[in-house]
């Protein structure tokens with residue numbers, strides 16, 4: 125399911141010799157509508173603005189979030205409407221829904237007992253990976269983003285995105301696999317600061333970020349997305365309008381962070397590329413891997 129056919133690669137600046145001038149394809153794989161807003165929206169907007177083809181894949185429609193809906197409104201459909209809006213704001217060429225059911229969370233934040241039949245965490249990983257690999261091949265994807273093995277803050281569907289995504293890239297031979305993450309150090313600082321100005325909703329505990337995502341030293345890519353910060357904020361806002369599930373409430377809290385601080389915290393997006401040595405510091409998703417033994421140097425930090 126999607127809304128555009130893949131376009132052939134095209135030369136951006138007329139110089140076929142230089143890889144940087146060639147339009148490439150990046151597939152952003154997310155568990156639920158709204159995950160793209162927090163983790164990768166700036167990178168998506170940047171790549172689209174640079175002429176690359178950006179494809180968003182969601183494993184589920186996020187239909188297990190809690191929400192205040194109008195009578196008769198169905199959460200999964202409402203959230204898909206939001207994700208199409210977010211994708212359009214970011215310049216995505218195509219949105220694909222894999223069609224698994226949102227596995228939800230138990231009240232303790234673990235695996236829920238009352239899962240729907242087609243829950244993403246119960247799927248055959250190999251079969252799901254084959255499906256995603258089919259899309260990666262169809263799109264001739266140069267890059268796939270997934271999550272870290274812990275699934276960021278640990279949602280079981282996010283852990284599954286890691287498993288399925290890693291295997292799909294293997295099958296399709298996708299060259300660059302980036303694990304989208306958050307540098308938790310500046311995020312914790314901003315939340316502490318924001319906590320002085322207003323009261324967080326009771327179900328939002330900033331301490332959950334203390335062990336989530338990644339510490340600074342594991343991160344290989346720091347992508348400056350400040351030029352696209354308005355699009356990122358608009359993407360978050362697209363999700364915060366209708367639904368009020370747990371992730372979306374988090375987005376609501378982030379949207380209350382004052383603009384200059386928001387720019388500071390969300391103006392960078394972070395990725396871990398596991399096939400690069402620890403200490404690698406790159407600025408762009410398509411940056412070539414530095415030759416072994418290269419000192420990244422202060423200008424790369």
Ligand SMILES: [Zn+2]
Pocket residue numbers: 155156159279282371
């Ligand atoms: Zn999610």
